Amino acid sequence: MRPLLALLLLPGALWAGGGGEKADARKAIRGILDAQVAAWNKGDLEAFMAGYWKSEELSFFSGKTKTKGWQATLDRYRKRYQGEGREMGKLAFSELDVDLLGADNALVRGRWQLALKKDNPGGLFTLVFRRLPGGWRIVHDHTSS
Amino acid sequence: MRPLLALLLLPGALWAGGGGEKADARKAIRGILDAQVAAWNKGDLEAFMAGYWKSEELSFFSGKTKTKGWQATLDRYRKRYQGEGREMGKLAFSELDVDLLGADNALVRGRWQLALKKDNPGGLFTLVFRRLPGGWRIVHDHTSS
Numbered sequence: 001m002r003p004l005l006a007l008l009l010l011p012g013a014l015w016a017g018g019g020g021e022k023a024d025a026r027k028a029i030r031g032i033l034d035a036q037v038a039a040w041n042k043g044d045l046e047a048f049m050a051g052y053w054k055s056e057e058l059s060f061f062s063g064k065t066k067t068k069g070w071q072a073t074l075d076r077y078r079k080r081y082q083g084e085g086r087e088m089g090k091l092a093f094s095e096l097d098v099d100l101l102g103a104d105n106a107l108v109r110g111r112w113q114l115a116l117k118k119d120n121p122g123g124l125f126t127l128v129f130r131r132l133p134g135g136w137r138i139v140h141d142h143t144s145s
Numbered sequence: 146m147r148p149l150l151a152l153l154l155l156p157g158a159l160w161a162g163g164g165g166e167k168a169d170a171r172k173a174i175r176g177i178l179d180a181q182v183a184a185w186n187k188g189d190l191e192a193f194m195a196g197y198w199k200s201e202e203l204s205f206f207s208g209k210t211k212t213k214g215w216q217a218t219l220d221r222y223r224k225r226y227q228g229e230g231r232e233m234g235k236l237a238f239s240e241l242d243v244d245l246l247g248a249d250n251a252l253v254r255g256r257w258q259l260a261l262k263k264d265n266p267g268g269l270f271t272l273v274f275r276r277l278p279g280g281w282r283i284v285h286d287h288t289s290s
Contacts, residue, residue, distance in 0.1 A: 064268040102247035123209040126287040142271040144208050144289035
């Protein structure tokens with residue numbers, strides 16, 4: 001086989017047969033989610049936001065409200081959880097399901113639970129992760145409670 | 146190039162350069178959504194459900210409730226919209242955004258609005274479509290209001 005052809009075939013071949021590649025992708029995605037939970041529980045919203053695509057194209061759906069862009073999503077979190085009389089509480093994710101959609105996208109489903117002083121809100125989330133030059137990032141988040 | 150290699154390279158090549166392929170995929174997906182709205186507005190839940198993957202693996206998230214499987218999802222719709230004192234009303238989708246994730250998956254975001262006699266519920270949805278042997282189908286639906 002000519003080297004050029006071998007090169008063209010490589011990514012697909014690695015992916016199709018690559019149990020190791022898939023395991024690495026799942027591990028990277030779970031690592032992002034673990035880092036988000038740890039950051040939240042330290043009260044560090046900027047570190048929590050590192051899991052999201054830093055782009056105007058990031059989309060965040062909650063209830064019937066759309067938020068567009070990384071900065072607007074951070075601002076929304078700040079207002080909701082660091083505003084006057086608000087608290088971040090303790091966050092936990094459970095029932096995580098990471099479903100790889102080809103080599104560069106993943107669907108992640110799970111449940112979120114927040115322990116606040118007077119309330120324990122929780123619900124479901126659907127995340128779409130994309131493999132970007134800097135690593136896997138959430139490009140779309142739909143959360144409901 | 147040997148015929149076998151040409152064949153192996155074909156799907157990726159078609160996809161990478163295939164504006165026509167992508168347009169066809171988008172059109173097929175929009176066709177499914179249009180058919181769902183038309184079916185709903187005729188009161189035909191079974192036809193509406195034809196847009197979903199007929200599998201135990203179908204997942205449907207609404208608020209904080211998970212429903213698993215095609216039949217359970219149909220049963221949920223029947224109970225909510227065809228039960229005693231219930232009505233299906235008139236459904237409309239808007240703000241549709243079809244984002245192809247490679248050749249075989251798509252992320253679809255949009256807003257739903259239902260006109261009932263005494264209420265007009267609405268909200269957002271995130272759908273993941275997969276290209277299956279029978280065509281594009283919704284494999285995951287997250288809806289919130």
